[in-house]
Amino acid sequence: MSQKLTLKTIATNLGVSVSTVSKALHNSDEISPETKQRIMEYVNEVGFRPNNLAVSLQRQRTMTIGVIVPELVHHFFSRVISGAENYASHAGYKLLITMSNDEWEKERQMTEMLTNGYVDGLLVSVAKQSFEKRNFNHFSTLIDRRFPVVFFDRAPNGLSASKVTINDVEGGYKATKHLVDQGAKHIAILTTPPHISVGADREKGYKKALLEAGYEPDSNLIFHIDERAPIKAQIAKLFTLNPLPDAVFAVNEKYAALTLKLAAQSGLRVPEDLMVIGFTDGFISKSTTPSLSTIAQHGFEMGEKAMEILLEKIEDKSSINTPKSIIIPTNLVERESTSSKYKIVQK
């Protein structure tokens, strides 16, 4: 009753050998139908399940994939995970998700735990702190070991590894170009500190679009948001500018939504007085009033693609040395926060 269930106890109780039970469980045709049935009945009755640890240790294969994300709250990461899960489950793999909290130490710890037995491959989006520290040792070790790993969205610099990202420069360009097309002349940007590559790249695209339109980027209009300090207060500074910008490009949904809120509090009409465009097409962008124009990142597709090339590496070990770099296209989603009168005037 209270003895633990293992092949051994089952074998003893049934008067057969361990290997017979094991084979019966796998429906091997080495075992006679009668014996099989007797064993299966017993096994079902007591509710035996093989110990995965032992199975994986023996098989040297777990059929599970580890995922490390900086945080879970972001709609974008959740979408990537869903995409990855979708692809993985069709291929018979399960997902184990962990979060780094954007901390280097936790990321290192999770990487080690997962890659030392728990999973067959790893999908990771790198923690902010790892970029700050410029320390990707825990990943280069993996690559040296030929452990299958694919980065998504945020990939470490200077590591020859496979990755699936979006073209953030292009995304930033598209967003800014759209504002320009809508008639904006003083376009501010709410971006990340420069060491976060996705923010830096979107900022590059912003500058490119400005220059192309004949506007000189103005450092007073560039806000590097430090998330360790209150975000709202940093965005609020935008509204003390003189003259006020007539458009804002926020590099994520959160900053865009807060801008909308602060604009309303300042009595500014969006898009008439101020146009706002965000990044990531999540639930928030759709549900604000006015709804937010944004750059869709297609997280689900990113997750699927990342999993696809990861499984390729796992199943075909020869492909592991040739790093692939896939770019998922972005696209502009026009909504109320930028669909201004300007457009009509121009046409």
Next chain:
Amino acid sequence: MSQKLTLKTIATNLGVSVSTVSKALHNSDEISPETKQRIMEYVNEVGFRPNNLAVSLQRQRTMTIGVIVPELVHHFFSRVISGAENYASHAGYKLLITMSNDEWEKERQMTEMLTNGYVDGLLVSVAKQSFEKRNFNHFSTLIDRRFPVVFFDRAPNGLSASKVTINDVEGGYKATKHLVDQGAKHIAILTTPPHISVGADREKGYKKALLEAGYEPDSNLIFHIDERAPIKAQIAKLFTLNPLPDAVFAVNEKYAALTLKLAAQSGLRVPEDLMVIGFTDGFISKSTTPSLSTIAQHGFEMGEKAMEILLEKIEDKSSINTPKSIIIPTNLVERESTSSKYKIVQK
């Protein structure tokens, strides 16, 4: 070089025994300082890490906790996970997160994978489909096996298991009572289908508050949202009522935000023409215009508490038979979407 790293290969390469290496790695004082150093140097050089599968199999202990959530996108679940992670990491445990997608089969599969070796204990919030099917066999098996498990937020009915929930009836009551206090007379509710206990309970609280205020609950004002169909269209029906309700209680943030959006589209002012209150104090509630009044669920605290009683079970096996049921208090967060003129009139 390309041979795989194990205690055995290290021992061979260094001309010592496996147990010597193992002991050195654990800094045992059975091993001489010189030998230790020699081994540690080698180990660091080649970057050896013990195989967790083997360690866990041997120790019969993994120091990791499994978490199963219906989905990750919800801010609330992310908060619970953060709270759980926070408590767990202080106690030396790691978290492995999986999602059921609100599907019974996936939930069953994840439960089995995690509880057959991978983790020492399980934290779960039950999938919608499991409630629909009324099938909690995968959990009752666990409880029979005395496997440490604690449910949070959504616990299975009729299972004597430990759980940490909020008092949803009370939460629904508080939300509705607040609307009544603000002068609302025709209060609609956007809730879940009846088999989802959290929705059903919030609806109970809604009815209780109405009756207490002398209003008869009106089934025309009760909307059971089916998430398998387009949500927005279902909420839109609310705006075709005649007379229009003067307040809406939405049982989650998403429905509340969509109501706000639809109200704006219908030209209704919030809160003047329509008051709206939500549930869960996430980023969305704070960033809409007007900001959303809501019932805070304190997900972080819920996660911490759930982990606390789970670890208690794990460390003190004797406590495993006495199911604990903890209720995390909720509280009203008043914001713009309900702070109407009525309040002033009444006082």
Next chain:
DNA sequence: TTGAAAGCGCTAACAA
């Protein structure tokens, strides 16, 4: 058709 035995990579009691 069934069973014995080796081994996956590690720990730990015991022996030397």
Next chain:
DNA sequence: TTGTTAGCGCTTTCAA
């Protein structure tokens, strides 16, 4: 101080 050995729970080859 170091090594031998058994064993965690399972799979699989080989022998019976």
